[in-house]
Each structure stands twice: as structure tokens, then as C-alpha cells.
Amino acid sequence: MTDSPGATDPAGAAPERRPGGRTARVRAQVLDAVRAELAETGHEGLTVEGVAARAGVHRTTVYRRWRDVGGLLVDVIDAAGETDWRPPDTGSLRGDLTALNREIQESLVVRPSFAVALMAASFHSERAARAQTRLWADRYAQCEILVERAVERGELPARAATDLDARGLLIAATAPLYHQVVLLRADPDPLLPERAAEAAVLAAAAGAFSVPRDVDAGPGDRRPDG
Structure with missing residues (x-):
């Protein structure tokens, strides 16, 4: 469920942006970087550090969510199955x-x-x-x-x-x-x-x-x- 523009909570204050919004953006950036790195260098040249640098995120972010290159590959394949x-x-x-x-x-x-x-x-x-x-x-x-x-x-x-x-x-x-x-x-x-x-x-x-x-x-x- 996505945030509705202009939605407010019962107290009338604008709600904080859900963590999912940023998480989704980071995932998209990282997976785009995996695709680019993989296409350019092949599996042999695919590294967490290289993906993080291309995606513009800290490598600890990548390690925390995907752990290693295998995790990145699995997620980029799963993402292909999510396309319409x-x-x-x-x-x-x-x-x-x-x-x-x-x-x-x-x-x-x-x-x-x-x-x-x-x-x-x-x-x-x-x-x-x-x-x-x-x-x-x-x-x-x-x-x-x-x-x-x-x-x-x-x-x-x-x-x-x-x-x-x-x-x-x-x-x-x-x-x-x-x-x-x-x-x-x-x-x-x-x-x-x-x-x-x-x-x-x-x-x-x-x-x-x-x-x-x-x-x-x-x-x-x-x-x-x-």
C-alpha cells in the first residue's frame, strides 16, 4: 500500500514518510547497478563494493540487506519476475x-x-x-x-x-x-x-x-x- 499524497493522521499532522519508500528506492538503485555491472564485467567482476559505488549507497547498506554477491543475483532475478x-x-x-x-x-x-x-x-x-x-x-x-x-x-x-x-x-x-x-x-x-x-x-x-x-x-x- 502506497502513501497517499496529502494524507494526514487523526491528529491532523502530516505523517512521516514510510521507510518502505526509501527502501524501495535503494533497492531499485542497487539492482540497476547489479544489472549494469553484470552486463559490463560479467559475474567475475561483480562485487558488493562495485555495486555500492555505482548505486551511490554505502557498502554496509548492501551487505546488511543482500549479504553477498549471491544475494544480489537472487534479488535481481526475483525482480525480473515482478515486472508486469x-x-x-x-x-x-x-x-x-x-x-x-x-x-x-x-x-x-x-x-x-x-x-x-x-x-x-x-x-x-x-x-x-x-x-x-x-x-x-x-x-x-x-x-x-x-x-x-x-x-x-x-x-x-x-x-x-x-x-x-x-x-x-x-x-x-x-x-x-x-x-x-x-x-x-x-x-x-x-x-x-x-x-x-x-x-x-x-x-x-x-x-x-x-x-x-x-x-x-x-x-x-x-x-x-x-
């Missing part, structure tokens, strides 16, 4: 996946790339790796609505609503971007976002992501866990 990001809605599954892939490609090829630096950092911190896994799982869960819309529009068979591995489809559609840019370190292909999306849609329509029914499994066991 919404999956694309273009009117078709192919269009949605293409738009999603273009967002991904842009985040990977911009220099310096915070997304790539953060992925690399997660290999050096178990806490950061767990936080990143939570973020990815949440993003995939958000994007499952793309498949639900496709079923509603008739782009995919109606049975896909219960028998299709939506996360598997999303991974298949987006994985080529990571393979090309991150693993192969190749130049970005402007046609790849749409080609990868189209391939995933065709595969889904052909039943490639259908989940086999298990007569002994309950309804909640038909789809694999992420």
Missing part, C-alpha cells in the same frame, strides 16, 4: 511465438546482454540458479496461455487443451534462439524467430507434443511437470 510482462497476443499462435522469439533474440544480441550475463552467473551461484529456475518456470507458465488461445481459435485440435504438453511446445519454439546465439555464438538470423515458431506450430498440429494417456494416472498426472 505479458505474453504477446497477435491473434495467432504462429504470430505469438514469433513475437516472443523476437523479444528473446533482442535480449540475447544486445551488447552488453544482461540476459546472457545472468545465465552465465547462475552457473557460479547455486542460489542464483534456483532463482533463475523459478523465473523460467513462471515465464513458461505465463506463456501457456498462447496455447490455450490457439485451441480456442481452432488452430490446434480441441483435445490439445488437456492432452498437449504446452511447455514442451514453448521450449521447442524458443530453444533455437538460445542454441544459435548463446551456444553457437553465431550472428543472429532475422528469419529464425518466425521459422522456429512455424516449425513448432506445425509440429503441434501434427501431434508432436501430445501427452500419451495413462489409464492408471489421475487427471493431474497426464501432463509432465516442468
Whole structure:
């Protein structure tokens, strides 16, 4: 709950500013500094002192709240999950996946790339790796609505609503971007976002992501866990 401008307490005096306001500002400054430091120097160059200096706060403030570099990484990943990001809605599954892939490609090829630096950092911190896994799982869960819309529009068979591995489809559609840019370190292909999306849609329509029914499994066991 935020402070209301001009609000007064029962005695008629203006209330003191809540500590949360300053705390939120300090957090924003520090996390912005983490992103900048991480993108410029990578995990190896990320230090509490460097973050504090860039953020314009005392290092004891950083140590008190985040303790160490691992804590900074976890919080910057958690902050990414707090943004009001919404999956694309273009009117078709192919269009949605293409738009999603273009967002991904842009985040990977911009220099310096915070997304790539953060992925690399997660290999050096178990806490950061767990936080990143939570973020990815949440993003995939958000994007499952793309498949639900496709079923509603008739782009995919109606049975896909219960028998299709939506996360598997999303991974298949987006994985080529990571393979090309991150693993192969190749130049970005402007046609790849749409080609990868189209391939995933065709595969889904052909039943490639259908989940086999298990007569002994309950309804909640038909789809694999992420």
C-alpha cells in the first residue's frame, strides 16, 4: 500500500514518510547497478563494493540487506519476475511465438546482454540458479496461455487443451534462439524467430507434443511437470 499524497493522521499532522519508500528506492538503485555491472564485467567482476559505488549507497547498506554477491543475483532475478510482462497476443499462435522469439533474440544480441550475463552467473551461484529456475518456470507458465488461445481459435485440435504438453511446445519454439546465439555464438538470423515458431506450430498440429494417456494416472498426472 502506497502513501497517499496529502494524507494526514487523526491528529491532523502530516505523517512521516514510510521507510518502505526509501527502501524501495535503494533497492531499485542497487539492482540497476547489479544489472549494469553484470552486463559490463560479467559475474567475475561483480562485487558488493562495485555495486555500492555505482548505486551511490554505502557498502554496509548492501551487505546488511543482500549479504553477498549471491544475494544480489537472487534479488535481481526475483525482480525480473515482478515486472508486469505479458505474453504477446497477435491473434495467432504462429504470430505469438514469433513475437516472443523476437523479444528473446533482442535480449540475447544486445551488447552488453544482461540476459546472457545472468545465465552465465547462475552457473557460479547455486542460489542464483534456483532463482533463475523459478523465473523460467513462471515465464513458461505465463506463456501457456498462447496455447490455450490457439485451441480456442481452432488452430490446434480441441483435445490439445488437456492432452498437449504446452511447455514442451514453448521450449521447442524458443530453444533455437538460445542454441544459435548463446551456444553457437553465431550472428543472429532475422528469419529464425518466425521459422522456429512455424516449425513448432506445425509440429503441434501434427501431434508432436501430445501427452500419451495413462489409464492408471489421475487427471493431474497426464501432463509432465516442468
